[in-house]
Amino acid sequence: MSGRPSLKDADRDRNFVWHPYTQMKDWERQDNRVIVRGEGFYLVDDRGRRYLDGTASMWCNVWGHGQNEVVEAMREQLKHLQHSTLFGLASEPSARLAERLIKLARGSMDRVFYTDNGSTAIEAALKMALQYWQNRGKPEKKLFVSLEGGYHGDTVGAMSVGYIEQFFGAYKPLLAKVSRVPSPLFYGSKFESVQDLVEHCMEQTEKTLKKLDGKCAGLVMESGAQIAGGVVIYPQKYQQKISELCKKYDTLLILDEIATGFGRLGNMVEYLAQNSKPDIVCMGKALAAGYFPLAVTLAHEKIYDAFLGSYEKNKHFYHGHTFTGHPVGCAAALANLELYEKRNLMQQIKKNAQYIKQRLGEFEEIGVVADVRHSGMLAGIELARNGKPLMHLKSKERIDYFVARESLAMGVHLRALGNVMVVIPPLAIGRNDLEKMMDAHLELAKKAEKL
Numbered sequence: 001m002s003g004r005p006s007l008k009d010a011d012r013d014r015n016f017v018w019h020p021y022t023q024m025k026d027w028e029r030q031d032n033r034v035i036v037r038g039e040g041f042y043l044v045d046d047r048g049r050r051y052l053d054g055t056a057s058m059w060c061n062v063w064g065h066g067q068n069e070v071v072e073a074m075r076e077q078l079k080h081l082q083h084s085t086l087f088g089l090a091s092e093p094s095a096r097l098a099e100r101l102i103k104l105a106r107g108s109m110d111r112v113f114y115t116d117n118g119s120t121a122i123e124a125a126l127k128m129a130l131q132y133w134q135n136r137g138k139p140e141k142k143l144f145v146s147l148e149g150g151y152h153g154d155t156v157g158a159m160s161v162g163y164i165e166q167f168f169g170a171y172k173p174l175l176a177k178v179s180r181v182p183s184p185l186f187y188g189s190k191f192e193s194v195q196d197l198v199e200h201c202m203e204q205t206e207k208t209l210k211k212l213d214g215k216c217a218g219l220v221m222e223s224g225a226q227i228a229g230g231v232v233i234y235p236q237k238y239q240q241k242i243s244e245l246c247k248k249y250d251t252l253l254i255l256d257e258i259a260t261g262f263g264r265l266g267n268m269v270e271y272l273a274q275n276s277k278p279d280i281v282c283m284g285k286a287l288a289a290g291y292f293p294l295a296v297t298l299a300h301e302k303i304y305d306a307f308l309g310s311y312e313k314n315k316h317f318y319h320g321h322t323f324t325g326h327p328v329g330c331a332a333a334l335a336n337l338e339l340y341e342k343r344n345l346m347q348q349i350k351k352n353a354q355y356i357k358q359r360l361g362e363f364e365e366i367g368v369v370a371d372v373r374h375s376g377m378l379a380g381i382e383l384a385r386n387g388k389p390l391m392h393l394k395s396k397e398r399i400d401y402f403v404a405r406e407s408l409a410m411g412v413h414l415r416a417l418g419n420v421m422v423v424i425p426p427l428a429i430g431r432n433d434l435e436k437m438m439d440a441h442l443e444l445a446k447k448a449e450k451l
């Protein structure tokens with residue numbers, strides 16, 4: 001039997017797989033694509049149709065699809081050790097990767113806790129923050145603050161801090177109460193300058209921290225930009241100022257770099273570029289470049305130290321998963337980070353970011369394009385008609401459905417976030433493919449204007 005799924009297998013997928021964030025009633029009526037292999041930056045379906053991976057396979061893909069040194073390293077790892085636990089045992093790849101990540105953090109972080117996806121990296125961070133204060137004899141510090149429009153994943157703690165009504169309304173009974181502070185989105189705000197907006201955000205955040213009156217365990221936010229909340233690129237100094245506020249109010253700063261780190265915004269470590277000083281940082285997605293589910297929660301020594309003590313004091317961290325620090329995932333991440341250097345990826349990202357910036361100028365001439373936001377390998381193109389978010393076409397079709405359907409017909413896989421078209425290519429995409437992707441976005445925006 002060949003390793004590739006047959007058409008029969010593909011048909012079975014249509015019948016039994018329950019897809020995430022997908023209205024299955026619509027799905028069953030569609031010509032659904034069953035991806036059977038990858039070729040470069042393209043995904044190929046069971047009928048041989050090719051689609052440029054314009055979502056970077058949910059924002060994690062770096063090198064495209066195919067054989068390379070990362071796959072080789074994973075194969076090599078599998079020959080020696082498939083999986084062994086970090087509960088009471090160490091493993092070489094997890095130790096080496098942790099060392100590598102601490103080096104990248106350039107003295108700002110000291111310990112690495114492993115999980116297997118971004119959401120659970122956030123869960124670990126929240127639990128770490130709560131227990132940190134508990135262990136330090138300040139159990140009253142148990143509340144969290146987060147940003148409006150933030151997104152941190154789909155597990156219970158992550159949904160609590162990244163609450164989006166449309167997504168999570170039904171799960172509210174499970175969620176913890178969290179205080180929200182404004183996100184620094186200039187478009188559509190009442191402020192005359194970005195500086196005024198930042199000042200407003202600072203005032204509101206400080207007011208909230210004051211109101212919580214020493215009871216705040218941590219402030220959680222995405223680092224550098226919010227993506228799922230509609231691509232909000234933070235203004236200069238915003239994150240630095242939040243970081244300073246957290247210190248002032250003795251609140252832990254928990255940064256989520258899951259989607260924005262490893263070059264997405266043009267910097268390897270985004271929080272360092274933002275001059276911020278987090279206590280805990282979560283990373284995932286591009287860390288293992290899509291080869292393996294892997295995420296990490298990095299902690300400053302100050303956090304780690306609070307968990308030390310005799311066994312009876314019960315201070316140690318009660319979190320762990322079956323696949324915590326999986327050796328194959330760690331080997332993949334190590335090889336991935338080596339490839340970043342070997343292929344000088346950050347340089348390529350700089351050039352491609354420049355190209356994206358230049359192409360975005362073309363969108364400003366389209367009537368329904370109300371705002372364009374960009375940093376590095378991320379851009380958001382906000383669509384509006386008559387000053388209102390363009391959620392539906394005149395035909396009543398939802399804009400995000402339209403983008404998904406039409407882009408596939410054009411041989412590119414794209415997904416919009418509500419009325420915001422998102423440019424988020426695989427990080428090492430070549431210029432020709434990037435051009436094709438920008439062309440597709442442009443054509444879709446022009447079509448949306450007419451339809």
Ligand SMILES: Cc1ncc(COP(=O)(O)O)c(C=O)c1O
Nearest residue numbers: 117118119151152153256258259
């Ligand atoms: C900023 C951010 N945090 C956390 C997550 C959750 O990561 P995962 O989907 O790996 O659980 C995501 C996913 O898109 C994200 O964008």
